[in-house]
Amino acid sequence: MNKIAVIGAGVMGAGIAAHVANAGIPVVLLDIVPGGAAKAVERMIRADPAPFMHRIFARRVTTGDLGTELALVADCDWIIEAIVEKPEAKRALYEQLQAVRKPGSILSSNTSTIPLAALTDDAPWAADFLITHFFNPPRYMRLLELVTGPATRADAVASVTQVADHALGKTVIPCKDRPGFIANRIGGQWIQSAINNAMDLGLTIEEADAVMGSPLGIPRTGVFGLLDLVGIDLMPHIAASMKASLPADDAYVAAMRDQPLIVRLIGEGRIGRKGGKGGFYTRTKGADGASEKFAIDLGTGKDRPTERAVLESLAAGKRDIVALVSHPDRGGRYARAVLLDTLGYAAALVPEVADDIAAVDAAMRLGYNWRWGPFELIDRIGPARFAAMLREAGHPVPPLLDTVGEGRFYRETDGVAEVMQLDGRHAPIVRPDGVLLLADIKRRGKPMEKTAGASLWDIGDGVACLEFHTKMNAIDPDVLATVGKAIALGKKGAFKALVIHNEAENFSVGAHLGLALFAANIAAWGEIESMIEQGQKAFAALRAAPFPVVGAPSGMALGGGCEVLLHCDAIEAHAETYIGLVEVGVGVIPGWGGCAAMLRRWTEAKGAPRGPMPPVAKAFEMISTATVAKSAHEARDWMLLRPADGITMNRDRLLAAAKARALAMVEGYAPPEPKPLRLPGPSGRAALMMAVDGAVALGRATPHDVTVCGHLATALTGGPRADITEDVTDDQVRKLEREAFMALLRTDPTLARVEHMLDTGRALRN
Template sequence: MGMINKICVIGAGVMGAGIAAHGANAGHEVLLLDIVPDGADNRNVIAQGAVKKLLKSNPAALSHKRNAKRITTGNIEDHLDQVSECDWIIEAVIERLDIKQDLYKKLEAVRKKGAIVSSNTSTIPLDNLVAGMSDDFAQHFCITHFFNPPRYMRLLEVVKGEKTNQDVINRVSEFADHKLGKSIVHCKDRPGFIANRLGVYWIYISVLEAMGQGLSVEEADAIIGKPCGIPKTGVFGLMDLVGLDLMPHVIESMVNLLPSDDPFVKAKRELPLIEKMIANGYTGRKGKGGFYRLNREGGQKVKEGIDLSTGEYRPTIKSSLLSGRTKVKDLQKLVTHEDKGGTYAWRVLAHTLSYAAMLVGEAADDIASIDEAMRLGYNWKFGPFELIDKLGTDWFADKLVEEGFELPAILETARGKTFYRIEEGKLQYLTAQGGYTDLIRPDGVIMLSDIKLKSEPILKNGSASLWDIGDGVVCFEFTSKMNALDPDTLTLLGKTIRVVKKKYKALVIYNEGTNFSVGANLGLALFAANIAAWGEIENMVETGQDIYMALKYAPFPVVSAPSGMALGGGCEILLHSDAVQAHVETYTGLVEVGVGLVPGWGGTKEMLRRWSINPKHPRGIMPGAAKAFELISTANVAKSAEEAKSNLIMGKEDGITMNRYRLLADAKAKALELVEDYEAPEKPVFSLAGESGRVAFAMAVGGFVRQGKATKHDAVVAQAVGDILTGGEEGDPTVEMSEQDILDLERENFMKMVRHPDTLDRVEHMLLTGKPLRN
């Protein structure tokens, strides 16, 4: 069987277009086809219009706009013959069996030998889809259920039919894992598979219980969100996000497909409020609002929530339920809390988790698949069986029995046990037969969480740890809140450099948090500024500069492996590494000006160096400085690793990993590649423009202020950036400057800005609201 190279997606709706975009993100040519609309002058208008929407979508479906060039558009009447060039044909058309089967008959005539066909359906049984088709077609057919938006949602549910060739499943799974970055969960051919069957049931029960128990939308979301390890949108915020109008259709199809004794079917109720909201255009964020809306009457922006009993909007209220202040580690405390929030949490979790237990053997073979599906399909921090472990398996089972629930077999099996355990340094999960089996990672995956189960850190403090990941490579991990960088981080990084010099071959900087690092700890900086501890602040800036320079010129390779946000000081770590191996979803940039500061740990220096020697950029003293000025003074953040390459935060030889689970293994491999014949980089020198350059930058910023595109303090901060990039008072195009000269300018301008009252206002506002202050 051949490799998968070219992909065809048929159906250019939101989902199909998103799948096509992600195939292009993975570097593959994609053929995107749809129908010819009646009376259309442009017969390809649907597919072409979809690509135009992809280029404007927010969040962006394309990891770089240039990827759209890999998508060829057409229609199924004129261009179906081009399907013969494709190795994988993904059908994403309307959920009607007759339309899908009619398409499959056409595909049968044109697909090449061995080409895989899959459907993105989640409502039509696989056996029905291939009924009447040839054995060869059925052998090469499966269901691949993507989650929306396909670029960002890491779950792919794969369903095998009775006739599907196992090699087809292997090929699709391997390609989707390595190239599309998906975590593959193999599901049984049951309605809704795993994630939607359980996830939609959870949403439905959460809504019914909130209405039945008289909770406000704010109270319900405060309870069923963060205290349960679920995103803070909770359930009503989530429905606004995905669209209220989708829910009745999904629920109806599930109820029609499931047996009458299924808890989903038994829970079915009429919800006139939601029907009325949809009829009036209140379909969520894509409509006029949903359970929450922004009222702009009278020029104001007032966030409102709907009253579930009256259907009227009123200003949002803060939940006063004490149960909503518990943390997920105190889950039993949450569900036994003596207020209506505790009752609500118990009712929702009792129904949801017991339903998850029912699905073992029904929708999936094991609990690990169900947990993975909910973690990645619905962004739960913990899967349902991990949550049961937090409640206590016996306690949960006893309380279910006490309240008249039917106890699923796996919960009876789990009595006296836990669903997960660590045995001899390995994570194991409980099987339906009552034994334990190791949680097996796909080949080539290294997880720091697994390494931690069987080893102790080499070094550790409150903000960072150092781990041996084998073959002479060590991994430096940030561990503070949001992986913010503080003096403890810098201290341990300094010790790490000394340890690696003596005993190891290479250093990888990586962690498994949501974000690589959000930058320096602003809270510490504000505290120091408020007590006028300027010496402490300057010492932290200087220490950071020294450590980052020590990283850059260490006698061993340093590879940074970011995922999520790598901002400010986190971005500067990347800029001082020998190589970067980034997850595709890395969002990085020097954002300090947003809080009234300038990059202080060598970021300005490195951006200046990279843009000044960029062969694709005009030569001369000012063009490189001007590009660095533009990126830094606008706090530009690359929205993907590909964009980070365009911004020169990443280099041409740096790697991009599509699958988050494979990032550490790829970074380690890159570090080992660099070990042989490793030499630290040569120290550069700079020729900077001096006063003429400073004046040019000042004029440019002044124009933006006059146009209202920049504020008064933006101009002050941008001028400080310009001062660094042009060499300060000593700047002169005839005089060479060293890295240390520019670092001194960074530190000097940082200290000038951190003392400025408008900067302190920005820092405080960011800490209080999480949003920049435009002063």
């Protein structure tokens, strides 16, 4: 598609337009409020989290007023309507569009509650019409629910699916034309049940969110935190719409209650984070400037300081879900009640909302960020056990549970993942064309090499994939050893190209800080220095390997995780990759070649200012401020990604894209010959420290920041004996990195930063 239009510049419409711009497609954004679209774009440029992957992408958005500039959509291939949730208003807009839209253009609604039939009803736009339900925020949520009607053109469906998948990075889930489709139908019932049962069982909201969080594979916000995030005021609107659309005996409708507390909060403007006044949770600043968090007591309705949830069932839930739902305390009873309501309801909705069990699970994983979908959760409990729990509680047992019987909804046969069909037989899960998942590779064979920290897999066509699998993919000696083993195998001809990739939430959060702190506490300085040397050698060997190495990150790639990528020949990054050298936050500097790699990238960058100081200044600016690029596109600004590196929008397509990039590099490949650097030495260091002094004067740098930056400046400028007339090798810079790292780790402020990061996950400013 060459151009797309979005009509309606509210939160959803504006967010959809921004994400179309992220995909590189020109977009028209119109709003009924004069100037509303332009103001929406301005707000999005300043917003955090950012709807745009890069500020300059706002230039791809043409704004206009719906009343006077509807003709701007005349050359658009796809027009997305995102106005008020009223069928009559939507149909009136479609009538207007008939006069200006070009023949064959596709028209879709972002509605989340209105059936498609109510928007078409044999209208002249029926053949071009479908529902494309994006989830909020459109940039970050990967689900797109697609609803078509009997008159919808097949080529329109194919075109939207192609663009949504490849350009917008969405997983497209076909849904039946039922109220709420899949995710909001099940998610709405889950939220309703979670609120009702929390109040009935006398839980605190902290206890409810702790149970409805990590133990069940649900984000840590739980349910009350989620309502604060999306807006408490949305709940009555969604409930009213669903109540009007669903039969009175539907379990979701039956669970709806008037909640005086929620009515009161909305009346007070306490609608969650977006309202600025808080919601179920509220943050305030005390007299000392410290932030304090309060929570509403569900019994009294009054605010009180938050309390840590302490339930025996939570400890049991760390073992497995069965232990959680079997526990007799109120947390266990709460988990059991909500899961019976939610999972039982989901099982009863197939085939009403979709014929595909895997699609229902994908919708909840991607639309609500659940780790497991409803049927995957039932499998973890055991379908037969879950059916017995339903009977014991007096709930109806959906026919699908009788069909699965003593079996499972998912199983593996000869290394192939299968899912149960409606008739009870199992069939392979079919991936879209061009999707290659490491999970599927791992089912079919054994790794070429494996340690506790990483594994090497054959992904076909002579390409191997190095996967990290430590907690948060932190890099430890096992990971580094596996890097060495992979390189040795490649040199022997076991593969002709290497991809570094994993399917965890984050590519790598960097070095294993816990090991470093433990070693420092027992003064095992030799062990620490050995690990630094091991990492430097491993990553340098990646750079010098006789075969192409392609990094394929997604999520966070921080510290050592970033340094891995800096030593790859090329990168194929998921668009939502957050890259940065953040070591100063824990009181050290990059120690695995990150300083040398960034100097080289800025030295070799096309169009960069010449001379020894500009590359040093650029590297110093980024590293000293622990800058993290908030998208793969932003990473190019800092040379963390180079212009020739690739960006893939759909995460499921990342491994295939990286593999193709690696194969394209094989013929005639030779490792790069590093050229010596010219670094400014002490005079350059003095210039950098003048900037640090300025930051101190402005209150932006702490005393230990000055110490850390001093060591960083020394490493980046080549050390005390460097001179711009003499060559400096990467090995010499790495030696300076290592010396600085060891010196800093011996200081009390650095040890305090490391310990604080491990305890809280946040940087300490000392």
